[in-house]
Amino acid sequence: MRHALGLLLASLVTAVVIAAIWFWTSSRRVELAAPNTVTAPQAERFAAAPAKPQAARDVEVTASIPDKPAALAQPKAACANPDALGVARVVVIDTTGGPGFGFEHFKQLDFLADKEVVLTFDDGPWPGNTPAVLKALADECTKAVFFPIGKHATYHPEILRQVAAAGHTVGAHTWSHANLNAKKMTDQIAKDEIEKGYSAVKLALGAAPQPFFRFPELQHGPAAVAYLGTRNIAIFSCDLDSFDFRAKNADQIVSTVMTKLDKQGKGIILMHDFQKHTAEALPTLLQRLKAGGYKVVQMKAKAPMQTLPEYDEALIKDVKVPVASTRPVSSVVQTVSE
Numbered sequence: 046m047r048h049a050l051g052l053l054l055a056s057l058v059t060a061v062v063i064a065a066i067w068f069w070t071s072s073r074r075v076e077l078a079a080p081n082t083v084t085a086p087q088a089e090r091f092a093a094a095p096a097k098p099q100a101a102r103d104v105e106v107t108a109s110i111p112d113k114p115a116a117l118a119q120p121k122a123a124c125a126n127p128d129a130l131g132v133a134r135v136v137v138i139d140t141t142g143g144p145g146f147g148f149e150h151f152k153q154l155d156f157l158a159d160k161e162v163v164l165t166f167d168d169g170p171w172p173g174n175t176p177a178v179l180k181a182l183a184d185e186c187t188k189a190v191f192f193p194i195g196k197h198a199t200y201h202p203e204i205l206r207q208v209a210a211a212g213h214t215v216g217a218h219t220w221s222h223a224n225l226n227a228k229k230m231t232d233q234i235a236k237d238e239i240e241k242g243y244s245a246v247k248l249a250l251g252a253a254p255q256p257f258f259r260f261p262e263l264q265h266g267p268a269a270v271a272y273l274g275t276r277n278i279a280i281f282s283c284d285l286d287s288f289d290f291r292a293k294n295a296d297q298i299v300s301t302v303m304t305k306l307d308k309q310g311k312g313i314i315l316m317h318d319f320q321k322h323t324a325e326a327l328p329t330l331l332q333r334l335k336a337g338g339y340k341v342v343q344m345k346a347k348a349p350m351q352t353l354p355e356y357d358e359a360l361i362k363d364v365k366v367p368v369a370s371t372r373p374v375s376s377v378v379q380t381v382s383e
C-alpha cells in the first residue's frame with residue numbers, strides 16, 4: 046500500500062514537472078513572438094491628429110520593426126539608467142519622391158509634437174569625438190540620426206560601424222563635403238558627391254545606409270534637390286542649428302540649443318559629432334533636455350538606400366585596401382620568430 050502511494054506521488058510530481066516545463070517553454074515562445082508595442086499609444090495619437098495629410102502619408106509611426114520576426118529583431122537592451130532620456134517615439138519615413146524635413150528650408154512635414162526633438166549629427170565619423178557622442182547617447186539610452194562624410198567613413202569605418210551597431214540611423218552627407226549649391230558646381234559633380242558618399246558609407250558599414258541626406262552647409266542646390274527626389278532620398282535641413290562648429294566651449298552649445306528650443310518648443314537639432322565641444326556638451330545637453338520635459342523621436346527609413354553599383358565598384362577600386370576582409374591584424378599577421 047505504502048509502495049503504491051509512493052508510486053502515485055512520484056508520478057504526480059513528474060506530471061507537475063512536465064506541465065511546468067511545457068508552460069515555461071510555450072510562454073517563452075509567446076514572449077519571443079510578441080511584437081514590442083511600447084510606442085503604440087503614440088501611434089493612436091498620431092492617427093487621431095487632424096489636418097496633416099502629407100505628414101500622415103510620409104511619416105508612419107511604428108510600434109515595432111515590422112519586416113523581421115521578433116526573434117531576429119535587435120533585442121532591446123535594458124537601459125541601466127533609470128532616469129534616462131530614452132526614446133519616446135520611433136517614426137518610419139517613406140522616402141519616395143525625396144521628402145524634406147526641417148523648417149529652416151522645408152515647411153510641409155510638421156510631424157513633431159510639442160516638446161519632441163530629433164537629434165542629428167554631421168561630419169563624422171571621427172576618432173575621439175564620435176565615440177564620445179556615442180557614449181553620451183548610450184548613457185541616456187537615446188538614439189540619433191548621423192550624416193557621415195563619405196571620405197571620413199573610408200578613414201574610420203570601424204567608428205561608423207559602432208554608430209550603426211548602437212542602433213542609430215545612418216544617412217550620408219556627400220563624399221567630400223562639397224557645397225552642392227556653389228557657382229562652379231555641375232550636375233555631374235553633384236551626382237558624384239551624393240552617390241559616392243552613399244557608396245562610401247555602405248562600404249564602411251558593410252550594409253546599406255538609410256536614404257537620408259543632409260546638404261553640406263545646408264546649401265540646397267535646386268538641381269541636386271530634384272535629383273534626390275528621383276533617387277527617393279529624404280532631405281534633412283534642420284529646425285534648430287546648434288552652431289556648435291563655431292562655439293567657444295561646450296556650455297555655449299548647451300545654452301544655444303536650450304534657448305532656441307525653449308522658444309520653438311520642438312525640432313530637429315543639427316549638431317556635429319566631428320566637433321570636440323559637441324561631444325563635451327552632449328552629456329549636459331541630454332540631461333537638460335530630460336529636465337526640460339523634451340522627448341526624443343528617432344527617425345528611420347522605411348527601406349534601405351539603393352546605392353548605384355557603378356559607384357560602389359569605382360570606390361572599391363579607389364580605396365586600395367582589401368575591403369572584403371574585416372579580420373583584425375592579429376588574425377592575419379602572426380609573428381613566428383623574433
Ligand SMILES: [Zn+2]
Binds near residue numbers: 218260262
Ligand atoms: Zn557638414
